[in-house]
Amino acid sequence: MIRTILMLGFWAITAPVAALIFFPWTFITGDVLPLYRVGTWIGRTGARIAGVRVQMVGLERLDPARTYIFMSNHVSNIDPPLLIPRIPGRTSVLVKQELFKVPILGKAMRMASLVPVDRGNRDAGIAAVRAAADVLQQGIHMTIYVEGHRSYDGKLLAFKKGPFYLAEECKVPVVPVTISGTHELMPKGRFAIKAGLVTITFHPPIEPAEFGTRDELMEKVRVAVESGLPLECRN
Numbered sequence: 001m002i003r004t005i006l007m008l009g010f011w012a013i014t015a016p017v018a019a020l021i022f023f024p025w026t027f028i029t030g031d032v033l034p035l036y037r038v039g040t041w042i043g044r045t046g047a048r049i050a051g052v053r054v055q056m057v058g059l060e061r062l063d064p065a066r067t068y069i070f071m072s073n074h075v076s077n078i079d080p081p082l083l084i085p086r087i088p089g090r091t092s093v094l095v096k097q098e099l100f101k102v103p104i105l106g107k108a109m110r111m112a113s114l115v116p117v118d119r120g121n122r123d124a125g126i127a128a129v130r131a132a133a134d135v136l137q138q139g140i141h142m143t144i145y146v147e148g149h150r151s152y153d154g155k156l157l158a159f160k161k162g163p164f165y166l167a168e169e170c171k172v173p174v175v176p177v178t179i180s181g182t183h184e185l186m187p188k189g190r191f192a193i194k195a196g197l198v199t200i201t202f203h204p205p206i207e208p209a210e211f212g213t214r215d216e217l218m219e220k221v222r223v224a225v226e227s228g229l230p231l232e233c234r235n
Contacts, residue, residue, distance in 0.1 A: 001192045007050040014042050023108060032111045036090055043081030051195025052185060054082055057228075058202035061175075064088050067139050068175045068205060069167055071221050073229070074145035075154050076182035082198055083179060084143060091141035094128060113140055129166050136170045143177075146221065154183035154233040156226055164214045164221075173205040176221045178228025201228040 022035040047054075062068065070091065072083060084091060097116040100106040109116075113135050117128040132142050144166075147157040167174050181198035203224040211217045226234050 003050040003195060004191060004193045007046040007193065010046045010049050011042060014045075018042060019108075026108070026111055030111075032108075032113075033090065035108065036112055040085035044085040047078060047081050050078075050193045052078065052082065052193065053197045054086070055197060055199045056086060056202075057199060058204070059086075059088070061202055061204050062088055067136055067172055068141050069136070069163065069170070069172050070141060070143040070175045070177050070202075071146045071163055071225070072143065072177035073151070073156055073179055073225050074147055074149070075151045075179070075188065076186045077150075077188075078182050078186045078193060078198075079145070079150075079179050082182065083177065083200060086200060087141055087143055089141060091143045092132070092135045093143050094132070094145075113138065115142075129162050129169070132166050133170050136166075136172050142166070146225075150188040151183070152188050154187075154229070155235055156222065156229075156233075159218055159222060161214070161218075164218050167208075167217060168211065168214060171208040173207050174211075174217065174221060175205050176203040176224035177201065178203070178225050180229055180233075183233070199228070203228070 018035070018038045022038055026032050026035045070087060072079070080093070084093065092113045092115055094117045095109060095114045097118045100109060100116045115128050115131045115135060136142055144163045146159045146163050148160040149157060151157050178201040179198065180201070181196060184194070185196045185198065186193045206217065206220055210220075212220075
C-alpha cells in the first residue's frame with residue numbers, strides 16, 4: 001500500500017507542475033511533443049517508485065522510421081504507464097469519451113491526437129476507427145488494448161473487431177504486444193501495487209501483405225500475444 005501511495009503522490013505533485021509549464025507552451029506553439037515526453041516520463045517514473053521493474057523483449061524488431069499499430073493485452077491499471085513510455089516515438093491511444101469533457105485535460109488530449117471512444121455506441125466506434133486512421137496518416141503510432149476491457153484472471157478475453165478494421169483500412173504493420181506480470185502486481189479490482197518484474201514483449205510485426213482475412217489477422221495477433229503469457233494464463 002505504501003508503494004501505491006508514493007506513486008500516486010508523485011503523480012499528484014508532478015502532473016500539475018508539468019501542466020503549469022507545458023500546457024501554455026503547447027497552446028502557444030502547437031508543439032505537443034514536450035508535453036507528451038514529460039507525461040510519459042511521469043508515468044514511467046511513478047511506476048518505478050512503486051517498485052515495478054520492466055524487462056523489454058523484441059524492441060529491436062521495430063523500424064524507428066515506420067508507423068505501427070500496437071495491439072496489446074490488458075490486465076491491470078498499471079499497464080498504460082508501463083507500456084506507453086516504451087513505445088518508440090509517439091503513440092496515440094483510445095480513451096474513454098467522458099475524459100475529453102474534463103476541462104484542460106480534454107483539450108490536452110485532443111492536442112496529443114488521442115482518440116475518444118464510446119464503447120457502447122457502434123456508430124461512435126466507427127468514428128473512432130476513422131479518427132485513428134487520421135492519426136496513423138500523420139505518422140503517429142496507435143496503441144490499442146484489443147480486448148477492450150481488463151482481464152480478471154490474466155487470460156485473454158475475446159478481441160474487439162475495430163482494431164482489425166483499422167489495420168485493414170490503413171495497411172499499417174501490426175505489432176502484437178504481450179504485457180506479462182502486471183496481473184500478479186496489480187490485478188483488476190485491487191488498489192495496492194506489489195513490487196516486481198513485468199515483461200513487455202514486442203512480437204515480430206505482421207506486414208499488411210501477411211494479413212490475410214480479418215479473422216486470420218485476428219488469430220495471428222492472438223497466437224502471438226498469448227505466446228508471451230505464462231503457461232497458466234494461456235487458454
